[in-house]
Structure formats: structure tokens, C-alpha cells
Amino acid sequence: MIELAQLRHLAAFHQSGTLSQAAEELHISQPALSRSMQKLEEELQVPLFERQKNKIRLNANGQMAVEHAQRILEDVKEMAEQVRALDRRSHTIALGNCAPAPGWSAVPVLSNLYPGMTISSEVQEIPQLIDGLRDGTYQIITLPYALADEAFYCQAAQKETLFLCLPPKHPCAQKVETGMNLEEIDGETVLLFSTLGFWHSVHVKLMPHSRFLIQHDRDTFSELVNTTMLPSFMTNLSVKYFGKNNDRVLVPLLNPEASVTFHFLCRKENYKKLKPFFRQLPKGE
Amino acid sequence: MIELAQLRHLAAFHQSGTLSQAAEELHISQPALSRSMQKLEEELQVPLFERQKNKIRLNANGQMAVEHAQRILEDVKEMAEQVRALDRRSHTIALGNCAPAPGWSAVPVLSNLYPGMTISSEVQEIPQLIDGLRDGTYQIITLPYALADEAFYCQAAQKETLFLCLPPKHPCAQKVETGMNLEEIDGETVLLFSTLGFWHSVHVKLMPHSRFLIQHDRDTFSELVNTTMLPSFMTNLSVKYFGKNNDRVLVPLLNPEASVTFHFLCRKENYKKLKPFFRQLPKGE
DNA sequence: ACGCGTTACGTGAGGCGTAAGCATA
DNA sequence: TATGCTTACGCCTCACGTAACGCGT
Numbered sequence: 202m203i204e205l206a207q208l209r210h211l212a213a214f215h216q217s218g219t220l221s222q223a224a225e226e227l228h229i230s231q232p233a234l235s236r237s238m239q240k241l242e243e244e245l246q247v248p249l250f251e252r253q254k255n256k257i258r259l260n261a262n263g264q265m266a267v268e269h270a271q272r273i274l275e276d277v278k279e280m281a282e283q284v285r286a287l288d289r290r291s292h293t294i295a296l297g298n299c300a301p302a303p304g305w306s307a308v309p310v311l312s313n314l315y316p317g318m319t320i321s322s323e324v325q326e327i328p329q330l331i332d333g334l335r336d337g338t339y340q341i342i343t344l345p346y347a348l349a350d351e352a353f354y355c356q357a358a359q360k361e362t363l364f365l366c367l368p369p370k371h372p373c374a375q376k377v378e379t380g381m382n383l384e385e386i387d388g389e390t391v392l393l394f395s396t397l398g399f400w401h402s403v404h405v406k407l408m409p410h411s412r413f414l415i416q417h418d419r420d421t422f423s424e425l426v427n428t429t430m431l432p433s434f435m436t437n438l439s440v441k442y443f444g445k446n447n448d449r450v451l452v453p454l455l456n457p458e459a460s461v462t463f464h465f466l467c468r469k470e471n472y473k474k475l476k477p478f479f480r481q482l483p484k485g486e
Numbered sequence: 487m488i489e490l491a492q493l494r495h496l497a498a499f500h501q502s503g504t505l506s507q508a509a510e511e512l513h514i515s516q517p518a519l520s521r522s523m524q525k526l527e528e529e530l531q532v533p534l535f536e537r538q539k540n541k542i543r544l545n546a547n548g549q550m551a552v553e554h555a556q557r558i559l560e561d562v563k564e565m566a567e568q569v570r571a572l573d574r575r576s577h578t579i580a581l582g583n584c585a586p587a588p589g590w591s592a593v594p595v596l597s598n599l600y601p602g603m604t605i606s607s608e609v610q611e612i613p614q615l616i617d618g619l620r621d622g623t624y625q626i627i628t629l630p631y632a633l634a635d636e637a638f639y640c641q642a643a644q645k646e647t648l649f650l651c652l653p654p655k656h657p658c659a660q661k662v663e664t665g666m667n668l669e670e671i672d673g674e675t676v677l678l679f680s681t682l683g684f685w686h687s688v689h690v691k692l693m694p695h696s697r698f699l700i701q702h703d704r705d706t707f708s709e710l711v712n713t714t715m716l717p718s719f720m721t722n723l724s725v726k727y728f729g730k731n732n733d734r735v736l737v738p739l740l741n742p743e744a745s746v747t748f749h750f751l752c753r754k755e756n757y758k759k760l761k762p763f764f765r766q767l768p769k770g771e
Numbered sequence: 772a773c774g775c776g777t778t779a780c781g782t783g784a785g786g787c788g789t790a791a792g793c794a795t796a
Numbered sequence: 797t798a799t800g801c802t803t804a805c806g807c808c809t810c811a812c813g814t815a816a817c818g819c820g821t
Contacts, residue, residue, distance in 0.1 A: 203562055205490050206786095221800060230788050235802060237786085245566055247573040254794040255800045262573050269565035273558060277488055280554035281530055288532040288547050491811095506775060515813050520777060522811085539819045540775045 207241040208270035210234055215267040293319040297330045297339035300398035302361050302438040303463045306483050314477050324398040345399050345461040354472045356465050358482045363459040364451040366433045380453035383407040392433040394422045403458050492526040493555035495519055500552040578604040580624045582615045585683035587646050587723040588628035588748045591768050599762050609683040630684050630746040639757045641750050643767045648744040649736040651718045665738035668692040677718040679707045688743050
């Protein structure tokens with residue numbers, strides 16, 4: 202019976218060109234490799250090498266055998282990877298979010314309800330979220346709107362409201378009671394924390410003339426908020442989950458886009474398992 | 487390291503459904519198989535089975551693994567087959583003929599010139615011969631005409647001439663000196679020996695109204711030739727190689743199609759090796 | 772009680788490394 | 797002389813079979 206060890210040996214010889222070198226790379230002795238190849242020839246009932254007294258090289262049969270061997274070894278590797286990936290998927294609940302906030306509330310709930318499961322949570326573009334829910338990349342996704350789809354269960358959850366975050370001396374800070382429209386500061390440079398998901402597109406849409414200084418490090422971001430006069434954003438949820446540890450004024454925004462209700466979706470066939478999660482989702486603000 | 491033995495064991499289990507039965511089919515003990523599967527799981531770092539106390543079955547991981555395993559085992563089998571086939575080809579000279587006669591002369595010559603080589607000779611349709619020469623199925627082919635092709639070397643050899651083989655009392659038997667045209671007996675039932683190659687199409691073309699009683703067994707054919715009044719065919723070459731052991735009259739045929747010159751072809755890159763053969767080919771009749 | 776799967780234990784085949792031999796550059 | 801492949805020989809691992817056990821039907 203042909204064994205993978207022999208194919209590994211053959212492939213190694215093909216790479217190295219000599220038995221001695223291949224043996225070294227395989228961490229076996231050179232005679233062992235020599236015998237292994239002899240046995241492979243025996244089992245195929247076909248010579249794979251042209252041998253001279255102290256020289257050996259692949260013949261046409263051997264070259265064809267090497268090609269097959271490489272493919273087979275690749276396939277074995279792929280088998281291991283795919284099976285491991287499948288197993289991994291069965292132990293993880295993948296959550297795909299349109300913005301950071303839904304993850305803040307959902308991840309702890311999932312961890313509690315499904316101990317032993319790995320919970321993954323990431324922010325992604327909306328079309329990829331929907332595709333991902335369909336193809337199994339995600340078990341749960343969040344959208345900033347309701348989506349009617351035969352294959353999906355969809356439930357409304359938290360509402361997130363955007364506030365402009367201004368230094369007290371900013372001209373607009375006085376509108377803290379009345380609220381304001383985002384267009385009023387269009388053109389001003391704004392500090393943003395990265396991976397805001399769909400919120401980013403809202404900003405770009407309502408403030409087409411602004412420059413956005415995107416910070417990927419949370420500490421750097423906080424530092425900049427405190428040490429510059431630049432406007433930035435907070436939301437009811439970011440305050441709830443991370444607090445508001447600065448002296449900035451939170452001015453409500455009157456644009457309808459500044460307030461959304463997150464919806465959690467899963468494939469209908471998964472709803473049964475995820476029901477406890479959906480029942481425990483926070484509602485309202 | 488995963489080994490093919492483990493994949494064979496896994497596939498066997500999938501087929502059988504129980505370890506005991508699979509072990510029996512594999513001709514190993516049931517505990518050995520149990521351990522083998524445990525080791526495979528260990529190497530994949532993933533459970534492949536759902537185990538109850540005295541029950542075991544594949545889980546989702548296992549099912550995926552089985553599919554991969556089956557494919558891999560198929561590929562290994564195919565590797566062996568293809569390598570063996572390649573080796574076989576390198577030890578055989580495959581001769582493809584448009585009619586039986588060229589093989590009669592060529593095979594002994596090839597056997598002499600290339601001892602140790604297996605000589606295969608078969609009759610095939612002309613288009614398949616040409617394709618086969620191109621794709622390596624044949625090293626040498628014979629055609630009833632010259633073929634000019636950049637890739638081929640082509641050399642004329644023997645001429646074969648068709649005779650009508652009639653019982654002495656047949657009305658046409660008197661034309662043994664003058665010769666006759668095949669059309670004169672169109673409509674009569676004729677005895678044919680099988681695998682005549684392109685000759686068959688000649689018969690059908692010149693005698694469209696005749697019925698052909700095709701015999702695949704040479705003894706039966708000879709028997710029928712001798713015991714019936716039916717016409718049949720012989721050629722200068724069939725007489726030369728097999729003799730004419732009956733009392734039939736051989737009437738020459740005047741149709742131009744009744745006489746052909748065989749041409750032997752090989753791919754130009756093979757000509758060097760086959761040169762001795764081509765130089766020893768019989769010429770003329 | 773029987774069938775099936777796992778664990779325990781001793782054994783033997785087979786693959787391994789070392790050493791020696793031989794041919795070539 | 798150095799390099800590289802093969803053969804000889806003894807060792808040791810590892811996969812095997814037998815036996816014993818546990819559990820469910």
C-alpha cells in the first residue's frame with residue numbers, strides 16, 4: 202500500500218535533487234530515504250528513477266508521480282484545514298455588525314447564554330453582512346434598518362442617537378438645548394474613531410466638505426479630543442458603555458439620519474437555537 | 487502526520503457504519519480500527535465522531551473528512567494507474583492500422599528490431615488513427631494513401647490488391663483472366679471476415695445493395711467460404727501471409743479502389759528511433 | 772445474553788540509524 | 797579524497813491482536 206510518507210519523501214527528493222539533501226530536510230537518514238523510494242517503486246511496479254552508481258534522478262514516470270504526489274499532499278493539507286475550519290465554525294457564533302454599538306451589548310449576552318462557544322464580533326459593510334449571513338460567514342448580523350427577507354428572522358433592538366461632541370467654547374456649543382443640524386458645521390475638520398461602520402457613510406453624506414481625521418488608536422483619539430478644539434462624535438450608547446470622561450458639550454443632532462434603530466437578524470433555521478439571545482436583546486435606547 | 491491508512495480506515499467506516507464491520511472488511515481487528523480513528527482525530531485536532539457508550543457515528547466534521555478522504559484515495563489510485571500507463575507506453579510500440587495487412591508485415595519486423603518492447607497492433611478507423619498518432623496513442627499508423635502533414639513522416643510501403651473469391655461454378659468465375667468490376671455482383675450476399683478496416687468502406691461504397699455476412703471467428707469464416715456458394719474476398723497479401731487453402735477462383739477486380747498502397751507514418755520526432763524500421767519496410771506487392 | 776466500542780497489555784513486523792562498500796568526479 | 801547511492805545489520809518503535817471491561821438493547 203502506498204503511504205503518504207512515501208509521497209512526502211518523493212516530493213522532498215524532487216525539491217532537493219539528491220537523496221542526501223532531501224533526507225536531511227526530512228530529518229531522516231539518507232539510507233532510509235533510499236529504501237523508502239525503492240519501496241514506492243516496488244508498490245507502483247514501475248521504476249521512478251534513473252540510477253547510475255552514485256547518481257539518481259527522476260525518469261518520466263517519476264516526474265509524473267511527483268506531480269500527482271504534490272497534488273495529493275496539497276489535498277491532504279486542505280482537508281485538515283477545511284475540517285478544522287468547519288469545527289471552528291461550529292464552536293463560534295460570528296456576529297457581523299453595521300456599527301460598533303450592537304456588539305457592545307450583544308457579545309456579553311451571547312457569552313452568557315452560550316458558554317463554551319467562541320463569540321466573534323466585527324464591523325463590516327452592509328452588503329457583505331447580508332451576503333455573509335446568507336453564506337454562513339455570520340450567524341447573526343446587525344443592520345441600521347429592518348430587512349424583510351424570506352430566509353431571515355429580523356428583530357428591532359437598541360436605538361442609537363448621534364451627538365456632536367464640542368469644546369464648551371465652540372460657537373455651536375450653546376445649542377446644547379435646542380439641538381442643531383450637521384450641515385451647520387460642514388467644512389470643519391472632524392475627529393473620528395475608526396471602524397464606525399455605516400455611521401461613516403452618514404458623516405460623509407451630511408458633511409461632504411469636511412475632512413475627517415480618523416484615529417485607529419482609542420487612547421490617541423481620546424487625547425486628541427481633549428487637547429484640540431476639533432469637534433467629534435459620541436452617541437447615547439458610547440456614553441452608556443464607555444462613559445463621557447471629558448468636559449465636552451454633547452449637542453443633539455436634528456437630522457433624521459442621526460438616529461437609528463439597530464435590527465438583529467439570523468437565518469430562520471438558526472432562530473430556534475438563538476431564541477434565548479433574541480429574547481434578551483435590549484430594547485429602546 | 488496523517489497517513490493514507492487512516493483515510494482508508496475512515497472511508498471503510500463510512501461505508502460500513504460500524505467499527506466492527508469496517509474492521510472486518512479491512513482485515514484488521516476492531517480495536518485497531520478504533521485506535522486508528524482516535525489517532526486521526528488527534529492529528530486533525532478535531533472530533534470526527536459522536537460517541538455514545540457503545541455507539542459511534544460521524545459528526546459533521548467526520549462527514550466532511552470522509553468526502554476529502556474518498557477524493558484523496560481516488561487520486562492515489564489514479565496516480566498509480568497513470569504512472570503505470572505511462573511506463574507501459576514507454577515499453578510498447580503501438581501500431582494503428584487502417585487494415586489488417588500492414589500489421590502482418592510490420593509486427594515481426596518491429597519485434598526483431600526492438601526486442602524487449604511490446605508491440606501492439608490494432609485496426610482502427612482512419613480519423614482515430616490520425617488523432618491517435620498526434621496524441622501519442624500510436625507511435626506508428628498505416629493509411630491507404632499518402633498524408634502530407636508538417637508533424638508526420640510518411641513513407642509508402644506494400645501494395646494490397648483485392649480479389650473476388652468465387653466458387654468455380656459461379657457465373658463470374660470465368661472472368662478470372664479478364665477481371666471484372668465489383669458492381670457486377672452488387673446485390674449478392676457476401677461473406678466478410680471482421681476487422682477489415684477501411685476495406686469495409688470500399689465494399690459498402692461499390693456494392694451498396696449487397697448484404698455482408700460478417701464473421702468474427704476465422705475458422706467459422708473459412709468453413710463458410712468452403713461450404714457455401716457465397717462470394718468472399720482475398721488479397722495478394724492475405725494469400726501471401728495465410729495461403730489460399732481452398733478451391734476458390736480469384737478474380738481480379740478492375741475498380742481502381744481495389745488496389746491501394748499502404749503508407750506508414752510516425753511523428754517526426756520519433757523518426758530517428760524508428761528509422762531502422764522504416765528502412766526495413768517491404769515495398770511494392 | 773449479545774453486540775458494539777474502549778482500554779490494557781504483550782508481541783512482532785517494519786522502518787530506522789549506523790556502518791561498510793563501491794563508484795564517480 | 798570527497799560525495800552520493802546502496803546494502804548489511806541490529807535496534808526500537810508502533811501498530812497489531814488478544815483479552816478484559818463497560819454499556820445498552
